[in-house]
Every structure is written in C-alpha cells, then in structure tokens.
Amino acid sequence: MTYETIAQVEDLRAMLARGADVLVLDCEFDLGDPDRGRALYLEAHLPGARYLDLELDLSGEVTGSNGRHPLPARTAFAATMRGFGLKSGQQVIAYDGNGGIYAARLWWMLRWLGHGAVAVLDGGRQAWGDADLPSESGEPGPVREGDFMLGEPLVGQPITAREVLANIGTGELQVIDARDAQRFAGAPHPLDTVSGHIPGASNRFYRDNYDANGRLKKPAELAEAFGTALNGKTPEQAVLQCGSGVTACHNLLAMEVAGLKGGRLYPGSWSEWTSDPSRPVER
Template sequence: MREPLSVPAGPLVDVPWLAAHAGDDRVRVVDCRWYLGGRRGADEYARGHIPGAVHLDVDADLSGPAQAGPGRHPLPEPAAFARVLARAGIGPESLVVGYDDAGGAIAARLWWLLRYFGHPGGRVLDGGLQAWTAAGHPLSTEVPAIAPAPALDLSPGGAPVVDKAAVDRLRQDPSAVILDARARERYEGQSEPIDARPGHIPGARSAPFAENLRAPGGAFRERADLERRYRELGALDEARTVVCYCGSGVTACHDLLALATLGRADVILYEGSWSDWARDPALPAAKGPDP
C-alpha cells in the first residue's frame, strides 16, 4: 500500500517539496504562463518548463468564451473545465501545482478555479519558475505523455463570486472592503492599456497583487508582512465582506490567494472585474490615489 502523499498545509508549496514529489503520479504540475500582449505562454512553455508539466492557457483553458459572460475572462462552464482537467490527467485525488513566471499571479487563477468547482487539490508554487531554476533544477522541452483522466462531475459555487450589481451595492456598504489588484497606475487612471476607460470602482482600495511579493516575480512576502498589509487595507477581521477585482478576474486571484494563506478563505471574486465595470457607462469611475 502506498504511503499517503504528504502535502503542506495552505495553498502554497515550495520548490523543495515539488522537487521531491514532481515524479509522483498523484501530482500534476501545470505551467500557467500567460501574457497580456506579445509573448505567448505556449511558446515559453515549449522553450523550457518544469519536467512533467503540462501547459494550460488563460484564454483557452481557464476562461469561458469572452462573449459568454461578463468581462474579458468569464468563468468556464463546468463541463468545459472538466474536459480541460481530464486532458491534463487531473482526477479527484490529484494534487495540482500551478506555476508561472509572475509570482503566481496567473497560477492563482487555476488554484481559484479548482476551489470554485469543488476540487480541493489546488496549490501554487511559491516563487514559480524563477525559484525552480534558482535552486538549480533543470527545465525540459519534452511534452509529457499523460493519459487523460475521466471527466469530473464539477459543481460551481465552492468559492464566492459577485456581479457588477452586487459590487455597486457593496461599495456603499461600510462593512465591506473592495480591493483592486491592478497596478497603481491603472487604479489611478494614469494608464489603461486594454479596457474601455481608465480609473477604478469608486470606494475600492488599491491593493496591487505585486505587493504581495518580496520582489517582482518572486516568492510571497513573510506572513507577518502580508498580515500587516491586509490589516492596513481593512481586509482581515474587521471587514465583514471582502471583494477582489482586477482587469478581468485573473490577477485578482493572487490577492485571494494571499488572503487565503492568512486564513481568510471567504473573500469574493468580482468575475467581470474592471473590464466588465468599465464598459457600462451607467456605472461611475474614480481616478487618483484615493478610494
């Protein structure tokens, strides 16, 4: 009889753990690299990835069709996501470790989707690809031959989601905190490279996902630093409701991941995020550094 798989508590795993367990057929490693423009994650994967990893793409695999829901990256339908997981060899007992080269900002979307659809095995590699190579571990250009798994019967609702109408109500609720995970220049409306108009949801607080990390693309900050950060944002014990958003519901999952490491697992994702809010001219937008 096989020994049970020893898994660290919490949503993060480190490089030593993954190096020791990556060859275990109960562990599925997923390269989640994806970029807003220019580079393609699939191309970077082909140039070199963690051995045994498969690649999943935000647009094709971790989102539904853009026209099928709010924002640029609506949530996939259960049957569609079940097919993605089956293709990647992910079964009900799999431990799924996602990584990227952006400090977990993209891999967090996979972790969150697994939670949302009721799969408990999602994890993110702390420090991502850079931590793996910095520890002296090799990359591979070989695409692994993974037998498809039977499609899972997925049910949405394992993690909370809200729409723009709910966010419009919550932004006026003093017991609710809304966090914007985009870079500060986008929050302040200094630049808007992709969505319909610049600015942020009035009342939302700036909480760039990059500030969860020790350095750009690096590992998460120490727990005490994260606690201090989110306490200053009002997003720990004092807030009854916390909602996170970003441009399209991808990097907001990094703030959700950070809060989950602190024990706050009830934080809500605004699915459509700014790409949904900004395209509705009836909804207000604020600019500048203040909520």
C-alpha cells in the same frame, strides 16, 4: 501531506522523486503576446508539466460585456481539467514565470470546482531554475482522461457587477483592486478603455504580495497589509477585483496564506465594469 495554498520547490522536488501522484501545470502567459506562454513552455518546462492557456483553458466566452477573461461554466471547466488528466483528490501544483498570477487563477478556479489539493509553486519557474533542477522541452505525450467530478465550491460565490453596484450605496463590502496605484488613480493604460476605479474601492497591488526574489511574503506581513486594505471590514466582506479577474486571484491566495479567509472574486472586474458607461467611476 496535501498542499492547499503554496508549495516550495523542495516540496515538489521530493514529490517527483518519490513518484507521488501529482499533476504539474504550467500557466505561463503574456497579456501583450498571447502566444508567448506556450512558446516558453515548449522551450522549457518542469518535468511532466502540461500547459494551460489563460484564454483558451482558464476563461469562458468573451461577449464584450462580461470582461476580458470571464469564467467558463463550472461543468465546462471540470471537463477541461479531466482532459488534462485530473483525478479526484490528486495533488495539483501550478506555476508560471510571472510571480504566480496565472497559477493563482488556476488555484482559485480549482477550489471553485471543489478541488482542495491545489497549490501555487512559490517562486515559480525562476525558483525551479535557481535550484538548478532539470526541465523538459517540447510537447508532452498523450494523457489519460481523469475521473475528477465537481464538488461543492471551496470559495465564496463569485460576485456580480449588479452586486458591486448595489454595494456602492450600502457599503457592506470592501472592494479591493489588485491593479497598480497609477491605474487605480486614473492614469491611462492600454488594457483599460476607461481610467479610474470602482467607487469606494481600496488598492492592493498584487506585486506587493511577493518579495524581491519572487517569493510570497510572510503571513504576518501579508495580514498587516490586507488589514489596511480591508478598511475595518472582515475578510468575508472582501471583494477582490483587478483588470479582468486574474491578478485578483493572487490577492485571494495571499489573503488565504495570511489566514484571512472568505474573500470573494469579482470575475468581470474593471473590464466588465467599464463595458457599461452607466456604471460610476472614481478617480
């Protein structure tokens, strides 16, 4: 069986027990303390897991006008993943301790490379610990380079700031902002140089995608919530954004689980949008 959206702790435990060919990747990160993710990984991680850093591995070069976490080139990211041992068709299970937001970024990016066998561990690090399953610590041993090769993207082409700007006039697409309601409304926030949101955007806070136990909500519940955020548009007309193109991927994952496929990512998101003062802002 191949997992392409989420996998449960029991699924991963069974895979590891039978020696399945699975690549487990720890995506822990802290925007306020960029070194903390690796420190937590070294302290304890799932058996065999390797660590991917949001800013070093899952982002490209920051120029000051392309957002805080721009996408790397597809070819460059494919090389990165080969360096982590990724093989063509290999099952990938990604996790973190933050509700899956950083793991979802990896999920989307691997699908962007054409790799479909990737899933986010539902409940992440906490669910693994709650099941009283073993962990490891320290640096892993060397890895043999994988044979992964780029394929046709399994996601829609990322949206550009120019396309988002044009859409303000046409209204053909529905932008959905994953930030919390206060930031969306215009409350100051240390991560934002300008407060507010893209004109015409709706708001779906990514944390509302999971329950009190950190597990993703049921598909029907997610479908109802995103149906409201779509404002009558189809899933294919959705543009998902956030502060820097990370938590928007969690909304894309939740939509996929809900059967609402075809939404596209605006990778630059609010941090790119506000780097140009000529772009309009709504509060």
